[in-house]
Amino acid sequence: MTLNRDFFVALFFLVLVTVIYAATYSLPEPMFGQLASWTWPRIILIPLGFLSLVLMVQSQTSGEEAATIASFTGWLKDNVKPFICFLLFFGFLYLMPVLGMLLGGLLYVFLTLCVLGGWSPRQLGLHAGISAVFVIGMWAIFSLALGVVLPEGTLLRVY
Amino acid sequence: MFENLVLAAPELFTLSTMMLMMVGTVAGLLAGAVPGFTIAMAVVLVLPFTFSMSPVQGLATMIAVYVGGLSGGLMSGILTGIPGTPSSVATTFDGYPLARSGQPGLALGIGVWSSFFGGIFAALVLMLVAPQLALIGLEFQPVDYFSLIIFALTVTASLAGDQMVKGLMSGLFGLLIATVGSDVVFGQPRFTFGIDRLEQGFAFLPVLVGIFAFGRLLGDVNTSEKAHQPLGGETHVVHINYLAAAREVLSRWTNVLRSSAIGVFVGVLPAAGSTISNVLAYDQAKKASKEHDEFGKGAVDGIIAPEAANNATAGGALIVMMALGLPGDIMTAIMLGALLIHDVIPSPSFITDEPTIAYSIFLAFFVANFMMLVLQSFTLRGFVLITKVKLYMLTGVILFYCALGMFALNNISWDMWTLFFFGILGFLMRALGFPVVPLVLGVVLGSIAEARLSQVFARSDDIMVFLTRPWSLFFLLLACFSIVFPIYQKHRGKAWWAGFYPSLLLIVMAYPVFLMPGTIRPVAAGLMVLAGLIIAVLHLRRDRTPQSAE
Numbered sequence: 085m086t087l088n089r090d091f092f093v094a095l096f097f098l099v100l101v102t103v104i105y106a107a108t109y110s111l112p113e114p115m116f117g118q119l120a121s122w123t124w125p126r127i128i129l130i131p132l133g134f135l136s137l138v139l140m141v142q143s144q145t146s147g148e149e150a151a152t153i154a155s156f157t158g159w160l161k162d163n164v165k166p167f168i169c170f171l172l173f174f175g176f177l178y179l180m181p182v183l184g185m186l187l188g189g190l191l192y193v194f195l196t197l198c199v200l201g202g203w204s205p206r207q208l209g210l211h212a213g214i215s216a217v218f219v220i221g222m223w224a225i226f227s228l229a230l231g232v233v234l235p236e237g238t239l240l241r242v243y
Numbered sequence: 244m245f246e247n248l249v250l251a252a253p254e255l256f257t258l259s260t261m262m263l264m265m266v267g268t269v270a271g272l273l274a275g276a277v278p279g280f281t282i283a284m285a286v287v288l289v290l291p292f293t294f295s296m297s298p299v300q301g302l303a304t305m306i307a308v309y310v311g312g313l314s315g316g317l318m319s320g321i322l323t324g325i326p327g328t329p330s331s332v333a334t335t336f337d338g339y340p341l342a343r344s345g346q347p348g349l350a351l352g353i354g355v356w357s358s359f360f361g362g363i364f365a366a367l368v369l370m371l372v373a374p375q376l377a378l379i380g381l382e383f384q385p386v387d388y389f390s391l392i393i394f395a396l397t398v399t400a401s402l403a404g405d406q407m408v409k410g411l412m413s414g415l416f417g418l419l420i421a422t423v424g425s426d427v428v429f430g431q432p433r434f435t436f437g438i439d440r441l442e443q444g445f446a447f448l449p450v451l452v453g454i455f456a457f458g459r460l461l462g463d464v465n466t467s468e469k470a471h472q473p474l475g476g477e478t479h480v481v482h483i484n485y486l487a488a489a490r491e492v493l494s495r496w497t498n499v500l501r502s503s504a505i506g507v508f509v510g511v512l513p514a515a516g517s518t519i520s521n522v523l524a525y526d527q528a529k530k531a532s533k534e535h536d537e538f539g540k541g542a543v544d545g546i547i548a549p550e551a552a553n554n555a556t557a558g559g560a561l562i563v564m565m566a567l568g569l570p571g572d573i574m575t576a577i578m579l580g581a582l583l584i585h586d587v588i589p590s591p592s593f594i595t596d597e598p599t600i601a602y603s604i605f606l607a608f609f610v611a612n613f614m615m616l617v618l619q620s621f622t623l624r625g626f627v628l629i630t631k632v633k634l635y636m637l638t639g640v641i642l643f644y645c646a647l648g649m650f651a652l653n654n655i656s657w658d659m660w661t662l663f664f665f666g667i668l669g670f671l672m673r674a675l676g677f678p679v680v681p682l683v684l685g686v687v688l689g690s691i692a693e694a695r696l697s698q699v700f701a702r703s704d705d706i707m708v709f710l711t712r713p714w715s716l717f718f719l720l721l722a723c724f725s726i727v728f729p730i731y732q733k734h735r736g737k738a739w740w741a742g743f744y745p746s747l748l749l750i751v752m753a754y755p756v757f758l759m760p761g762t763i764r765p766v767a768a769g770l771m772v773l774a775g776l777i778i779a780v781l782h783l784r785r786d787r788t789p790q791s792a793e
Contacts, residue, residue: 093675097412104419107434114428119697121426121433125419132415139408159674165470166461170667173642177659185647193639200470200635211639218640222647232651 086150090143097136105129168199184237189219248370251602254299255610263300264607267307268614272622274308275315275331282312282330286577298585298600302578303607306561309574310362310611313554314619317354318626321546322347323641324459325452329518329687330553333525335455336680337538337545344541352488353546355619357499360492361551362612364503365510365558370605373562373594379511382760385698386708390718392692395519396684397725407729409677417685418692420445427694440657449649449661450686456645457666458673460638470635483623491543498528498544499551506552510559518687524552530728558608565589565601717755724748742782749775 085091108122108129149155160167176192183191197211226232227242236242267289274285289308293301316331321338334354341350396414424444426433435441464470492499502524509520528548529538538545557574564575582589587600594601649658669679699708709715724744734741749771757768 089675097416104434107436111426111433112429112431119428119693119700121429121431123700124693124696125422125434128415128418128422132412132419135408135412135415139412142408163465163674165465166670169461169638169642170457170663170670173646173663173666176646177656177663180656180659185650189643189647193643196639196642197636200464200638201633202467214636214640219643222644226647226651230651232654234647234650235656 086144086148088143088146088148089151090139090146090148092151094136094140094143098133098140101129101133101136105133165200169196172196172199180235180237182237182239184240184242185234186219186223186242187237187240189223190215193219247598247602248606251299251599251606254297254599255303255603255606257300260300260303261610263296263304264307264611264614265618267304268311268611268618269622271308271311271313272315272318272615272619275312276318276622276626282309282316282574285312286574290577290581293581294584298582298587299603299607301581301585302600302604303611305574305578305581306604306607307611307614309557309578310554310608310615311618313557314355314358314550314615315622316553317358317550318351318619318623321350321354322626323637325456325641325645329448329451330521330556331549332451332518332680332683332687333521333549334546336525336549337540337542339459340539341541341543341546346541348483349488349491350541350546351623352483352485353492353543354550355616355623356485356489356492357502357547357550358554358619359612359616360499361503361506361554362558362615363609364500364551365507365555366605366609366612368507368555369558369562369608370602373565373605383714384712385695385702386712387714387718389692389695389699390709390712390715390722392519392688392695394718394722394725395523395688396692397722406676406678410681413672413677413679414681414685417682417687418689419685420450420682421447421686421689422693427690428697440660443655443657444690445661445665445686446653446658447687447690448652449658450665451683452645452649453662453665454669454672454679454683456641457662458669458679460634460641461666461670462673464635464638470638471633473631473633483620485620492547495544495547498531498547501527501531502548502551503555506555507559507562509552510556510561511563520552520556521549522684524548526725530725530732535732554612561604561608565593565604713755713758716758717752720751720755724751742785743779746775746779746782749778 104125108125111121114120114123172192172195176188180188182188193215194211197214198208201207201211223234227234233243270289271282271285275282285308286305289305293304296304313330316326317334317338320326320331320334321342324335324339326332326335338350338354341347396418421444423434423441425431425442432442505524505527506520509523525545525548528544529535529542532538532542532544534542534544560575561578564579579589582600587593587597645662646659649662650656652658669682672679672682702708709719731741731744735744753768753771753775756771757765759765
């Protein structure tokens with residue numbers, strides 16, 4: 085047996101299908117003439133489970149090499165910048181109650197631009213300018229022109 | 244008809260109405276171009292302004308916003324790979340690759356002209372056969388809708404390409420995601436595992452934008468070299484050659500006509516809409532094309548089909564709204580509300596009772612498409628500046644805009660978290676070799692399919708109804724042929740049996756058409772059988788000729 089990438093993916097889907105299928109048994113029974121809550125999910129889960137098995141079989145016949153810790157860390161290294169961007173976005177959402185959309189947006193866009201574009205003094209100035217123009221501009225359009233009440237943080241009350 | 248047009252023209256062609264329509268078209272173009280700002284939001288924002296206008300003026304303005312919005316989605320779809328609206332999802336499949344390959348001007352030009360021709364086709368259909376076509380919409384029952392959605396879902400098989408198993412799994416996973424939240428029958432929590440937030444389910448727009456925006460943008464900037472490239476490659480001047488683009492579109496007129504017809508047909512069906520039509524038209528274009536291997540890499544036909552279809556859908560939806568008083572989608576529902584505010588009640592006799600208003604709407608739809616063509620030329624000039632911006636700068640700003648737009652959608656922070664979670668999911672699925680488009684289709688169509696299925700069961704628990712209703716049988720048979728189509732395409736011209744696919748398709752599809760009411764469709768069924776037999780005989784003869792020669 086080759087424990088390659090597709091094998092683990094198929095395994096993940098099989099576990100997911102099993103868990104969700106088991107969860108359908110806790111859904112209420114239908115009354116007369118009603119579609120049961122579990123009918124549609126089960127219609128989906130059965131072929132999904134079958135295809136997961138097919139993928140598992142395919143993973144053994146495809147000749148794909150076994151996944152190793154080294155190949156996984158290599159993939160992580162290749163994609164380090166996207167992962168930092170995800171972390172920054174997580175931080176932006178997590179700190180929304182404190183920083184609000186305006187301050188949080190300014191900080192998020194500035195940091196993302198620096199992570200992706202570079203940290204030289206010239207770039208820092210450029211990124212600060214881009215963040216200020218586009219974040220404040222769009223914030224103003226949504227909150228002042230369209231009347232959308234955007235989240236404000238505890239640090240800066242704007243409404 | 245011409246008398247009515249003459250009566251309606253002076254009502255519509257006033258300076259103030261034309262100005263309002265121009266403003267409406269620009270507003271729609273901008274709304275369609277900003278991811279997360281839906282056309283429906285733009286039409287709703289315009290609605291209060293129409294209260295003080297005459298019915299013709301108000302509806303003309305709203306139609307202009309609607310048409311502008313449908314076309315505006317192509318700008319962001321082609322230039323950033325993020326569909327501005329769900330109706331331009333399929334435009335990104337080939338529009339973005341063509342723009343990235345250094346031809347953003349051609350991609351945009353083709354998109355604009357396809358939208359225009361699709362809209363004009365729908366406007367002509369609207370004027371000529373509105374009442375007759377609307378009656379087909381009346382024939383549709385929930386069972387037929389469900390089968391139509393199943394057919395739409397089979398598109399995933401052809402979108403999956405070489406990764407058939409992963410593509411189908413991706414589509415099913417999308418359907419499964421759509422089941423999370425409150426169930427459509429009882430309204431009770433389903434698969435929430437005790438997490439209160441999950442009871443709201445996942446709004447499909449944040450899912451769609453998350454998967455497309457994060458996955459695509461962050462996938463493009465993982466190295467410094469790629470991050471510092473401009474979006475349009477190393478091309479420094481983006482020139483939109485409208486004449487060349489128009490020639491390109493017109494040379495593929497069969498695709499324009501087919502996609503527009505699909506768009507109008509889907510628009511006629513209440514609650515189907517351009518979300519479905521653009522994907523269906525793309526799929527049919529791919530199946531019909533001799534260059535199907537180019538689809539997904541920047542095929543011209545792949546841009547024409549969804550753009551012609553989504554604009555044509557607007558015409559179809561207007562047909563049903565006016566002839567039957569049924570809203571085909573959210574936009575026509577809002578327009579219906581606007582008509583009611585002005586004491587105008589659409590009904591089967593609306594076109595004969597209120598010819599001035601009805602034909603003004605026909606004309607407004609026609610004129611709005613011309614306005615869209617002209618005004619989009621100007622707005623595009625501003626929008627193409629994006630192609631000169633470095634990718635990493637766009638990434639930072641667009642991701643923030645996406646978060647802002649998703650929050651504004653329902654004014655809840657949960658939608659931003661949905662955007663984030665599905666951004667990660669989209670990124671991981673791409674990395675694991677899963678096509679993400681079937682996943683999006685599954686999420687978009689999943690809840691509609693379940694709602695229709697529950698309506699079927701509310702009427703009867705006899706599942707044979709799927710096979711006894713002609714339209715349902717028609718779509719289910721079409722779905723079967725659609726699933727095996729990639730296999731046929733692979734063996735076309737190589738395997739002997741593949742030559743019988745078109746004739747078998749025609750003969751089998753003739754059966755449900757024969758069961759449909761009226762006289763025209765049974766006659767059409769007879770012609771389909773005849774055509775199928777002729778193709779089969781020709782194939783047999785062609786097959787024998789070389790053997791006899793040997």
